[in-house]
Amino acid sequence: MGTLLSNNPAVAGARAYFEQLQARITEAVEALEGPEGQGGARFRSDAWQRPADSPLQGDGTTRILEGGRVFERAGCGFSHVSGPRLPPSATEHRPGLAGAPFEAMGVSLVFHPQNPHVPTVHMNVRMIAAAQPGEEPVCWFGGGMDLTPFYAHEEDARHFHRACRDALVPFGDDLYPRFKTWCDEYFYLKHRDEQRGVGGIFFDDFSELGFDRSLAMTRSVGDGFLGAYVPIVQRRVDQPYGEREREFQLYRRGRYVEFNLVWDRGTHFGLQSGGRTESILLSMPPLAAWSYQREWPAGSPEAELTTRFLQRRDWL
Amino acid sequence: MGTLLSNNPAVAGARAYFEQLQARITEAVEALEGPEGQGGARFRSDAWQRPADSPLQGDGTTRILEGGRVFERAGCGFSHVSGPRLPPSATEHRPGLAGAPFEAMGVSLVFHPQNPHVPTVHMNVRMIAAAQPGEEPVCWFGGGMDLTPFYAHEEDARHFHRACRDALVPFGDDLYPRFKTWCDEYFYLKHRDEQRGVGGIFFDDFSELGFDRSLAMTRSVGDGFLGAYVPIVQRRVDQPYGEREREFQLYRRGRYVEFNLVWDRGTHFGLQSGGRTESILLSMPPLAAWSYQREWPAGSPEAELTTRFLQRRDWL
Numbered sequence: 236m237g238t239l240l241s242n243n244p245a246v247a248g249a250r251a252y253f254e255q256l257q258a259r260i261t262e263a264v265e266a267l268e269g270p271e272g273q274g275g276a277r278f279r280s281d282a283w284q285r286p287a288d289s290p291l292q293g294d295g296t297t298r299i300l301e302g303g304r305v306f307e308r309a310g311c312g313f314s315h316v317s318g319p320r321l322p323p324s325a326t327e328h329r330p331g332l333a334g335a336p337f338e339a340m341g342v343s344l345v346f347h348p349q350n351p352h353v354p355t356v357h358m359n360v361r362m363i364a365a366a367q368p369g370e371e372p373v374c375w376f377g378g379g380m381d382l383t384p385f386y387a388h389e390e391d392a393r394h395f396h397r398a399c400r401d402a403l404v405p406f407g408d409d410l411y412p413r414f415k416t417w418c419d420e421y422f423y424l425k426h427r428d429e430q431r432g433v434g435g436i437f438f439d440d441f442s443e444l445g446f447d448r449s450l451a452m453t454r455s456v457g458d459g460f461l462g463a464y465v466p467i468v469q470r471r472v473d474q475p476y477g478e479r480e481r482e483f484q485l486y487r488r489g490r491y492v493e494f495n496l497v498w499d500r501g502t503h504f505g506l507q508s509g510g511r512t513e514s515i516l517l518s519m520p521p522l523a524a525w526s527y528q529r530e531w532p533a534g535s536p537e538a539e540l541t542t543r544f545l546q547r548r549d550w551l
Numbered sequence: 552m553g554t555l556l557s558n559n560p561a562v563a564g565a566r567a568y569f570e571q572l573q574a575r576i577t578e579a580v581e582a583l584e585g586p587e588g589q590g591g592a593r594f595r596s597d598a599w600q601r602p603a604d605s606p607l608q609g610d611g612t613t614r615i616l617e618g619g620r621v622f623e624r625a626g627c628g629f630s631h632v633s634g635p636r637l638p639p640s641a642t643e644h645r646p647g648l649a650g651a652p653f654e655a656m657g658v659s660l661v662f663h664p665q666n667p668h669v670p671t672v673h674m675n676v677r678m679i680a681a682a683q684p685g686e687e688p689v690c691w692f693g694g695g696m697d698l699t700p701f702y703a704h705e706e707d708a709r710h711f712h713r714a715c716r717d718a719l720v721p722f723g724d725d726l727y728p729r730f731k732t733w734c735d736e737y738f739y740l741k742h743r744d745e746q747r748g749v750g751g752i753f754f755d756d757f758s759e760l761g762f763d764r765s766l767a768m769t770r771s772v773g774d775g776f777l778g779a780y781v782p783i784v785q786r787r788v789d790q791p792y793g794e795r796e797r798e799f800q801l802y803r804r805g806r807y808v809e810f811n812l813v814w815d816r817g818t819h820f821g822l823q824s825g826g827r828t829e830s831i832l833l834s835m836p837p838l839a840a841w842s843y844q845r846e847w848p849a850g851s852p853e854a855e856l857t858t859r860f861l862q863r864r865d866w867l
Contacts, residue, residue: 281844299843310843426822426831489835496812497822506742506813513844515742519805521842525835527615527626528597 246374249362249450250315253342254296256360256457257313260344261298263461264311267468268303276303278311283511290509291316297514301521305472308347310517315340321365324504328440329365332373337365341378342457345518346464351484352471354384354391354432355491356464357518360457362450374446376453377439379414380460381422382467383432383491385484386536387544391467392433396550399436402459406444406452414438419547424494430545431494435463483537485524492523562690565678565766566631569658570612572676572773573629576660577614579777580627583784584619592619594627599827606825607634613830617837621788624663626833631656637681640820644756645681648689653681657694658773661834662780667800668787670700670707670748671807672780673834676773678766690762692769693755695730696776697738698783699748699807701800702852703860707783708749712866715752718775722760722768730754735863740810746861747810751779799853801840808839 261278268275278298285292293316300309321337323330341361348355360378382395396415403410418437423430436456442449495502495518505515531537577594584591594614601608609632616625637653639646657677664671676694698711712731719726734753739746752772758765811818811834821831847853 279843297843301842308841426825426828485838492808492839493812493822493832496809497819503813506809509742512742516809516841517843519841522801522838522840523808524838525624525832526617526837527595527613527833528829 245446245450246362246364250340252454252457253313253315253340253360256454257296257298257311257342260342260461261300261311263465264300264306264309264346267305267465267472268300269305274304276300276306278309283514285316285511291318293317295511295514297511297517299517303349305348305350305353305468306346307349308519308521309344310346311342311344312514312517313340313342314511314514321363322504322508324500325363326365326375326440329373329375332365332367335365335367337363338372339363343518347488347520348468348472350472350474351385351476351480352388352474353468354382354471355488355520356383357381358457358460358464360453362453373442374449375440375442376449377441378453378456379418379435379437380456380463381418381432381435381437382464383487384544385487385540386480387540388467388471391470392544392550394466395433395435395463398459398463399456400551402455402463403436403452405455406448410438410452411436422494424490424498426493426497427490429490429541430547431490432545433550434547479537482524483531485522486526486529487540488520488523489525491518491520495519561762561766562678562680566656568770568773569629569631569656569676573612573614573627573658576658576777577616577627579781580616580622580625580662583621583781583788584616585621590620592616592622594625599830601632601827607632609633611827611830613827613833615833619665621664621666621669621784622662623665624835624837625660626662627658627660628830628833629656629658630827630830637679638820638824640816641679642681642691642756645689645691648681648683651681651683653679654688655679659834663804663836664784664788666788666790667701667792667796668704668790669784670698670787671804671836672699673697674773674776674780676769678769689758690765691756691758692765693757694769694772695734695751695753696772696779697734697748697751697753698780699803700860701803701856702796703856704783704787707786708860708866710783711749711751711779714775714779715772716867718771718779719752719768721771722764726754726768727752738810740806740814742809742813743806745806745857746863747806748861749866750863795853798840799847801838802842802845803856804836804839805841807834807836811835 278300281297284294295314297312317338320334323333343359345357358380364372364374366372400411414436418434421437594616597613600610611630613628633654636650639649659675661673674696680688680690682688716727730752734750737753
């Protein structure tokens with residue numbers, strides 16, 4: 236495994252970074268959960284290796300916490316795989332590398348909270364390398380983070396976007412606006428004409444700062460995640476809610492499922508090409524509802540979520 | 552609307568048939584629900600017309616019943632649409648018609664019962680016509696029905712398959728075996744290596760009996776639906792169940808969502824091409840659950856559902 240890049244010490248460093256990021260984030264989530272004796276849940280850790288006859292080779296660790304006090308389902312995966320043929324969907328900007336041997340590693344997470352006032356969150360950081368036979372490998376980076384609230388708390392969206400900007404600003408003033416727009420465009424449910432959430436940042440095919448600085452930027456996004464999300468959880472986790480808010484949360488989670496299974500390129504490609512299903516689907520909510528043309532009273536927080544809050548706008 | 556076929560009396564007859572089939576099926580479901588005063592639910596009827604600026608033109612009626620005594624969500628839609636360009640996915644066997652103006656009509660239903668001993672069911676019958684400019688329209692038919700149980704009741708699967716065979720046998724002895732195999736192949740979750748259910752029949756691009764007999768066969772499938780499904784509902788609806796069965800039902804419904812959003816060509820194409828979202832997604836369950844590598848005790852009915860029951864086999 237890792238034949239393309241394994242002799243490169245900078246790359247070994249990247250793997251160590253991703254593994255340590257996963258450890259750091261899952262520890263912080265367990266701290267939010269609180270002591271086990273008081274209902275705080277713990278992550279299960281599932282180390283896996285791709286079977287020898289699989290098209291993808293490699294290993295990873297899927298960590299998942301279910302039925303917690305704060306999180307109903309929180310999945311955080313590390314994986315490091317290689318394959319004989321880079322799928323065309325993996326790089327828009329390098330058509331010459333489609334079909335080349337590749338290697339990919341990264342961390343991906345989705346957290347589904349219990350309390351409908353705490354937003355769902357997604358974060359991903361990844362590095363991809365590919366090389367045509369006899370040529371030097373080309374490396375690029377991708378990832379981002381985005382927030383999917385059920386109720387409109389403006390200060391949460393502003394805090395999250397400020398943290399995204401702060402993670403990127405050391406690497407160039409133009410990055411946050413570019414990646415923010417990219418995120419709005421990516422996390423969009425065309426069949427509903429709805430944004431998935433209030434966005435954040437999204438980037439792909441990124442190598443314009445050179446290997447070292449592009450990796451450093453990607454690490455800065457990973458490192459920025461806890462500061463972007465944890466204060467929001469702490470602010471909302473004890474906010475009271477009832478059946479109505481719970482019902483709305485389950486209904487909105489249906490949209491999350493629709494986005495991930497219909498539009499998300501990574502999920503869709505992974506499932507169709509023989510990726511590890513249970514690791515790919517750690518993004519699924521624990522429970523989701525559908526209801527025909529469900530409507531909430533005009534002017535209610537539920538009705539205004541999509542019409543007023545989940546709109547592309549400047550959050551800074 | 553219906554410019555390709557509207558002058559053809561046989562086609563006007565097909566529309567009348569589909570509308571009357573929808574009425575007949577929804578009435579039978581309401582009879583199963585029982586009197587309104589005793590918790591029996593009724594269908595809402597939502598007649599719609601595609602907006603003038605939509606790529607698809609046409610009309611339809613979506614009927615949906617939610618929160619019933621017998622059915623937690625039961626959707627049954629009629630639609631009759633036309634469009635300027637037939638999608639390539641709509642006919643495998645007539646590549647020369649891809650991109651041609653087309654017209655499609657039919658009835659589609661998915662019923663999600665309350666009681667986990669009552670299986671989920673899907674049925675669809677449709678007629679498609681397409682014509683290159685200046686040429687005669689070509690017509691073909693598609694559809695089928697399939698059963699998705701949560702618990703292994705062999706006599707239900709056998710009854711359903713016998714009813715499928717009985718609907719087809721007047722049109723040729725080879726049809727049931729062909730359409731049964733086609734169904735097993737179509738309703739297969741590749742990313743889980745699982746069948747969606749115990750199958751039934753599936754056919755597409757069908758015109759080999761000529762227009763009149765092909766339509767008659769399609770009608771026979773539609774007419775056979777109530778006899779295939781209602782006796783199963785009646786046999787199971789009062790069978791006791793508890794939290795465990797309910798939990799398993801919600802978990803297995805997650806598979807239904809995965810199939811429909813990831814693999815079902817009609818759903819996927821409809822959502823991506825601007826079809827009517829709420830009508831397409833009447834197939835979604837009212838509530839569905841996901842849980843990481845969820846396992847049930849070896850030998851339990853839940854563990855044996857996929858390993859023993861949802862296997863391709865001869866049900867006659």
